[in-house]
Amino acid sequence: MDIFKLAKNIHQVNVHRYAAQIDGPTIRIISNPKYEPNLSQTNIRMVSPIHAAYMLKDGVNSNLSVALQIDGKLWGFIFCQSQEAKKINLLKREALVYFIQMAVNRYAEEQKNYEKEFHDDIRNFELQLKEKLVLKNNLAESLRVLEKELCYYAKADSMVIFINGRMYAYNIVIGEQKILEIIALLKSECKEQYYADHEFIMKYGEQLEINSERFVGLAGLHVEMDESCTILWFRKEKEFHRKWVEKPVRRIGMKLPNESFTHEKHPYLDIWNQKTIGTSEPWGEEEIYFIKRLRELIIQSADNFSQEIDKLNKEVGDLNRALDNYANTVSHDLKNPLSAINLSTQMLLQRPDMKEELRNRMLKNTKDAVDVIGELLRSVHEFSKVKSYEYKMEPVYVDEFLSQIVEFSQIRYQAEHAEVTYGTILPVYGEKSIVYQLFQNLTGNAIKYSAKGDSPKVHFDSKIKHEFVEYTIADNGIGIAKEELSVIFDSFKRLSNAGNFEGTGLGLSIVKRIVDRLGMQIKIESELGKGTTIHLLFPNTK
Known part of the structure; x- marks a missing residue:
């Protein structure tokens, strides 16, 4: 490092330097003592003894070095070296310096163009965000629509938006309580409104009980307004070598x-080779600039709207959407119990001489189906009595009703031959009626779309994963095409290979609403013709 410091000092005075023979004899300069010669301006001169020793040890006996300077600042060096003593005439040396300077100028020009394009991109993004804010008049929805762009400009792998107690995750599986712990830590450790650390998990992972599996680097932005807004960006681990x-x-x-x-x-x-783990790519100037600019933009946009109008519009809009969603949900979810009642009644009418055991089973199915319908209607009635319906969150024991849902679905889709197996069935935290609806929709799909196969199979299992209870529902049905996975939660969306199956295309859109309402996360893995696996992550409150 001492050698490079010496080289830096010399090249700041003279852009290039040449030593034809490092182990050659030096020539003493004799001058008038009144006029000490300034050798810093000389291009051809011997290198320092310590530098010469290193170069000779490395087998170098001739050296031409050229400094790379951009906007007057030293950026790096080019060293042209030979094992033998080598004479290079002045014309060739000057030509080399000239060509290198041309390359440096070209690079500097491209960097300026890149910076201009970057700032143009940021301005375009700002216009998009302003447009969304004007049209939607809702900060959370506007940011969620542009979540991919928010991740792209921050050069992050994933992110979380946390607004007024509601969390929206993009490309990461993490619980709301864990995000609250991270936010509290940032507020205590950082006085600024933004934060960036490529070694976040190495410093605080043990304290937060988070390992490096999901992320290691973190950047954050907090905006305190009428709507409290925090955005967190995450980067995965990257191994560095030096x-x-x-x-x-x-x-x-x-x-x-x-x-x-x-x-x-x-x-x-x-x-010596250095290896560094447990860190992400450091957050650069561009990403920090974007994060700061985003904060200014959010504050500016928020000031343009009346908060009273915002609250009124939000209240009316939420109620209308909730009522519409509930109407669709109830009409869809009544089909399973109604099918059970219809089939049981038909069998009782057509077979008056059926055995008592089978008769009792049909009557029990009818009674259970009526109870399910009653619970749905009770929820609608409760919803109609209040301005904003709040679900009662409590432990829900899935094993109490899962087998009933399976039986109803097998009856509805004539799939009594389907093999249904169970692993561990853990309790979850939620509201019983909508957790029931969630499993009813997903179980119905698993049985329906595998029922026509040669040996249909459905398997349920659950386990503790990080701060979640993870449920998996796996079937060997018709599967979903890879290109359709991104639109499966759209309302009235029917898959291209589902034409021979009954349905309205509402089931998975209802599932998505329930998942969002319960603060859960859902992931779907599927292969066409081989089956589908649903992963449900319920917040674990233990």
Whole structure:
């Protein structure tokens, strides 16, 4: 490092330097003592003794070095070296310096163009966000529509938007309580309204009980307005390697837990390789600029709207949407119990001499179906009595009703032959009636779309994963095409291979609303012709 410091000092005075023969004799300069010669302006001169020793040890006996300067600042060096003494005439040396300077100028020009394009992109994004805010008059919805762009400009792998106690996650599985813990930590550790750390998990992972599986680097932005808004960006782990040309004694002495050093054999130099883990790509100036600019934009946009009008519009809009959604949900979810009642009644009418055991079973199915319908109608009645319906959140024991849902679905889709198996069935936290609806829709789909196969199979299982209870519902049915996975939650969307099956295209859109309302997360894996696996992540309140 001392050599590079020396080279830096010399090249700031003279852009290039040439030594034809490093081990050659030096020529003493005799001058009038009144006029000491200034050799810093000389291009052809010997290198310092310590530098010469290193170069000779590395087998170098001739050296031409050129500094790369951009906007007057030293950016790097080019070293042209020869094992033998080598004479290069002035014309060739000047031509080399000229061509290198042309390349430097071209690079500087491209960098300025890149910066201009970057700022143009940011301005275009700002216009998009302003447009969404004007049209939707809702900060959360506007940010969610542009969540991919928010991740792109921050150069992040995933993100979370947290507004007024509601969390919206993009490309990451993480619980709301864990996000609240991260936000509280940032508020206590950072006085600024923005935060960026590429070693966040290494510093705070143990305290927060988060490992590096999901992310290691974190950037954050907090805006305190009438709508409290926090945005967190996450970066995954990236392994870094660095090569040292002499032993980095001070760095090794720091004994950082995420760094390791190995010595590399070399005939001349003392080479050390450094490996760094547990860190992400550092957050750069561009990403920080974007985060700061986003904060200003959110504040500016918020000031343009009347808060009273916002609240009124939100209240009316939420109620209308909730009522519409509930009407669609109830009409869709009544089909299963009605099918059970219809089939049981038909069998009782057509077979008056049926065995008592079977008769009792048909009557029990009818009674259970009536109870389910009654519970749905009770929920509608409760909803109609209040301005904003709040679900009663409590432990829900899925094992109490899952087998009933399976039986109703098998009856409805004539799939009594389907093999249904169960692993661990854990309780979850939610509201019983809509958790029932959630499992009813997903179970119905699993049985319906596998019923026509040769040996239909459906498997239920659950486990604790991080701060969640994870449920999996796996079937070997018709599957979903990869290109359709992005639109399966759209209302009235029917898949291209589902033409031979009954349905309205509402089931999964209802599932998505329930998932959002319960603060859950859902992931669907599927392969055409081989089946589908649903992953449900319920917040674990233990």
